[in-house]
Amino acid sequence: KAGVTQTPRYLIKTRGQQVTLSCSPISGHRSVSWYQQTPGQGLQFLFEYFSETQRNKGNFPGRFSGRQFSNSRSEMNVSTLELGDSALYLCASSLVLAGSNNEQFFGPGTRLTVL
Amino acid sequence: AQSVTQLGSHVSVSEGALVLLRCNYSSSVPPYLFWYVQYPNQGLQLLLKYTSAATLVKGINDFEAEFKKSETSFHLTKPSAHMSDAAEYFCASNNRLAFGKGNQVVVIP
Numbered sequence: 001k002a003g004v005t006q007t008p009r010y011l012i013k014t015r016g017q018q019v020t021l022s023c024s025p026i027s028g029h030r031s032v033s034w035y036q037q038t039p040g041q042g043l044q045f046l047f048e049y050f051s052e053t054q055r056n057k058g059n060f061p062g063r064f065s066g067r068q069f070s071n072s073r074s075e076m077n078v079s080t081l082e083l084g085d086s087a088l089y090l091c092a093s094s095l096v097l098a099g100s101n102n103e104q105f106f107g108p109g110t111r112l113t114v115l
Numbered sequence: 116a117q118s119v120t121q122l123g124s125h126v127s128v129s130e131g132a133l134v135l136l137r138c139n140y141s142s143s144v145p146p147y148l149f150w151y152v153q154y155p156n157q158g159l160q161l162l163l164k165y166t167s168a169a170t171l172v173k174g175i176n177d178f179e180a181e182f183k184k185s186e187t188s189f190h191l192t193k194p195s196a197h198m199s200d201a202a203e204y205f206c207a208s209n210n211r212l213a214f215g216k217g218n219q220v221v222v223i224p
Contacts, residue, residue, distance in 0.1 A: 004158070033212065042216035043205060056212065090158055099209045101147040101166040106158030 002027065004093050004107035012113045018079040021110045025072050025093030029105070031055075032074040033098045034066060037088040037109070046089075048098050049074050055097060078112075086114045118142055119208045121215035128200075129223045134193040136218045138180075138206030141187065147209040148189045150180055153217075154202045162204075165189060176200070196222050 005024045013019050025032050033056075034046040045058035049068035066076045072093075078085055088111050092104035120139045128134050140146060147166050151159040163174025170182045180191045189206060201222045206215040 035214070043207075043214035045212040045214075048212070058212075092159075098212055101164065101209065103149070103161045103164060104159075106151075106160070108156070108158045 004091055004105050006089075006091050006107040006110050008110060009108065010111045010113075012115065013081050014115050015081055015083060017081050018077065019081060019112060021076045021078075021089055021091075021112075023074045023076070023091030023093075023107060025074070025091075026105055029093035029095055030072055031094045031096060031098050032068055032072065033092045033094075033104065034074070034076050035090045035092065036060070037090055038086075043090065046076070050097055056099065081114045083114050086112060088112075118146075118213040119206050119215040121206050121218055123218060124216065125219045125221065127221045127223055128196045130198060131195050134178075134191070134196045134200060134220065136191040136204050136206075136220070138189045138191065138215055139187050140189065140206075140208050142208065145182075145184055148180075148182065149207040149209075150174065150178070150189075150191050151205045151207060151214075152202050153205065159205060162191070196220075198222050198224065 007022045031050045033048040035043045037043045048056040052068045063079045068074045088109040090109045091107045094102045094104045149164045150162040153159045163172045165182045173179045178193045204218045
């Protein structure tokens with residue numbers, strides 16, 4: 001069974017631009033969660049989608065948004081990029097809602113650098 | 116607010132020595148707890164999880180963790196460190212999907 005895939009793996013953008021990241025979950029998984037990982041803050045939860053609906057949301061500004069498609073693939077968008085948005089963005093999928101006792105399976109991440 | 120705390124961002128351990136990584140949670144209701152490992156340039160991989168079935172949980176690569184409600188802790192241990200254990204380790208809770216800030220483990224030959 002193929003794992004979680006994320007594209008692209010690396011991105012370089014400039015301040016003010018916007019970016020879209022993509023995540024394909026493991027086949028059959030309906031939940032996709034997004035995390036931002038930085039050296040200082042560790043992993044911070046952005047949001048979770050389940051059956052095309054946002055079910056949980058972390059404490060990030062509205063510049064961060066996402067969506068999920070009927071095939072469970074998810075995209076995350078960041079508008080008006082700031083230097084502080086430079087991070088590794090991780091996507092994780094699970095069979096059911098991530099707040100259960102189910103394991104999350106993580107992708108390799110997208111490394112975003114904002115110049 | 117962070118509901119999972121890991122102390123000591125960097126942990127050095129000699130090869131063959133005990134690995135001990137501490138995790139404390141802050142929740143009035145015991146959550147489900149997880150330990151994940153992240154190798155360089157990779158995503159996170161599950162080591163083990165606590166789901167209230169047993170307080171001592173065994174995971175992959177000889178790691179284990181013990182849930183102690185009285186101490187609100189879920190510390191990770193491994194009896195004998197290998198060079199391949201060098202990685203970053205994260206404790207996580209299903210409560211607000213919170214992760215600790217991680218422990219970077221360095222194994223000294």
